[in-house]
Amino acid sequence: MTTDTGWVGSAMQQSVPWVKSAGVEFGETTPERAVAHLPDAAEVHNHVGGPHAAMIFGLGETASGALSLAAFGATMERATPLVVRSEVHYLKFARGPLSAEAVLDRPAADVLAELDEGKRPEFAVDVTITDASGRETTRMTVVWTLRPNR
Incomplete structure (x- = not known):
C-alpha cells in the first residue's frame, strides 16, 4: 500500500460533487488522520447565523471519507468503501469557518486482514469538528465498510 496520500483532497473534489460545491478544502491527509475545512459563507448558514447542521455533518462525513480513501x-479494485451508519453530537453552537479532524479507530492493517479473509469489514472513524478558535462544536462517528466488488 502506498503512503503518498497527497492526491486524496483533489480526488475527493473531483469524484464527490458536493465537496467541490460546498467549498470543502483539505489539510493533512494520511491513512491514520485527515483534516478538512469548511469556509464560512452566508449561503450555508442556518436560521441563527451559523453553519447549517447539514453542512457540519457533511464536513465531518467528508473528512471521514478522505481518511477512508487515504487508508x-x-x-478500490477489489472493494468499495461505503458508509454504514453515523452518529453526530452537536455540542456547541458553531460559528465561522470549521475544521474537521478524522481519526481511524483501529489500524488499517486489521481492516485489510478481515477483507483478505473474505469478510466485509467495518471500521469507525471518529471526527472532531472545531471552530476557528479551536473550540470543539461537534463530535461524530462514521462507520464504514469495505464492500467487496463483484
Whole structure:
C-alpha cells in the first residue's frame, strides 16, 4: 500500500460533487488522520447565523471519507468503501469557518486482514469538528465498510 496520500483532497473534489460545491478544502491527509475545512459563507448558514447542521455533518462525513480513501484507496479494485451508519453530537453552537479532524479507530492493517479473509469489514472513524478558535462544536462517528466488488 502506498503512503503518498497527497492526491486524496483533489480526488475527493473531483469524484464527490458536493465537496467541490460546498467549498470543502483539505489539510493533512494520511491513512491514520485527515483534516478538512469548511469556509464560512452566508449561503450555508442556518436560521441563527451559523453553519447549517447539514453542512457540519457533511464536513465531518467528508473528512471521514478522505481518511477512508487515504487508508484504503489501494483496495478500490477489489472493494468499495461505503458508509454504514453515523452518529453526530452537536455540542456547541458553531460559528465561522470549521475544521474537521478524522481519526481511524483501529489500524488499517486489521481492516485489510478481515477483507483478505473474505469478510466485509467495518471500521469507525471518529471526527472532531472545531471552530476557528479551536473550540470543539461537534463530535461524530462514521462507520464504514469495505464492500467487496463483484
